[in-house]
Amino acid sequence: MADDQQQGRDVIDILSTDHTEFLSLIDQIRATPGDEERRDLADTLISELVQHSVAEEMFVYPVMQDELPDGDQAVDHDTKEHKQIEVILKQLEGTDPSDPRFDHLVNELEGVLKDHVSDEEGEQFPKLRSEIDREKLVELAGKVETAKKIAPTRPHPGAPNHEVFHKLVGPGVGLVDRLRDKLSGRSTG
Ligand SMILES: [Fe+2]
Numbered sequence: 248m249a250d251d252q253q254q255g256r257d258v259i260d261i262l263s264t265d266h267t268e269f270l271s272l273i274d275q276i277r278a279t280p281g282d283e284e285r286r287d288l289a290d291t292l293i294s295e296l297v298q299h300s301v302a303e304e305m306f307v308y309p310v311m312q313d314e315l316p317d318g319d320q321a322v323d324h325d326t327k328e329h330k331q332i333e334v335i336l337k338q339l340e341g342t343d344p345s346d347p348r349f350d351h352l353v354n355e356l357e358g359v360l361k362d363h364v365s366d367e368e369g370e371q372f373p374k375l376r377s378e379i380d381r382e383k384l385v386e387l388a389g390k391v392e393t394a395k396k397i398a399p400t401r402p403h404p405g406a407p408n409h410e411v412f413h414k415l416v417g418p419g420v421g422l423v424d425r426l427r428d429k430l431s432g433r434s435t436g
């Protein structure tokens with residue numbers, strides 16, 4: 248049995264844990280007085296949120312599209328929200344924490360993110376759990392974990408994320424499988 252299966256975490260567990268972490272990072276940014284620490288926390292949030300979104304778009308949204316009755320619509324909506332989020336992240340990246348706009352952007356981000364998270368966790372993820380075999384959801388967890396490690400860390404609001412991903416790691420998502428095997432010390436044979 249593979250490691251992921253032994254740990255029993257499926258892709259929904261991984262993505263939901265990320266969501267909780269993003270919202271807690273936002274709380275930490277607000278509770279932190281020092282500009283340098285706020286910059287560090289914001290940079291962590293930016294890179295992890297971009298990697299999460301790219302991994303979702305590469306591996307989870309295509310499954311939603313194929314397997315959920317209203318999948319096309321849901322993916323279209325979610326992908327647009329990712330771009331909205333990336334526009335804010337791009338601005339946050341270039342704004343000094345001492346600038347009053349920084350807090351404003353953090354608030355704006357929180358609003359869009361909470362909305363997006365409630366769509367995913369409230370509607371799409373439960374449907375994925377009911378439509379897809381657990382084994383496949385666990386396999387997807389591994390792909391998402393690997394994709395997050397190699398995905399871009401900077402927001403690219405003007406380009407589709409799958410293009411940004413392929414530009415960075417090369418064409419074809421098979422690479423993720425090979426990397427995943429390599430990273431987990433598993434042989435592909
Ligand atoms: Fe998500």
Ligand SMILES: [Fe+2]
Nearest residue numbers: 300303325367
């Ligand atoms: Fe998402």
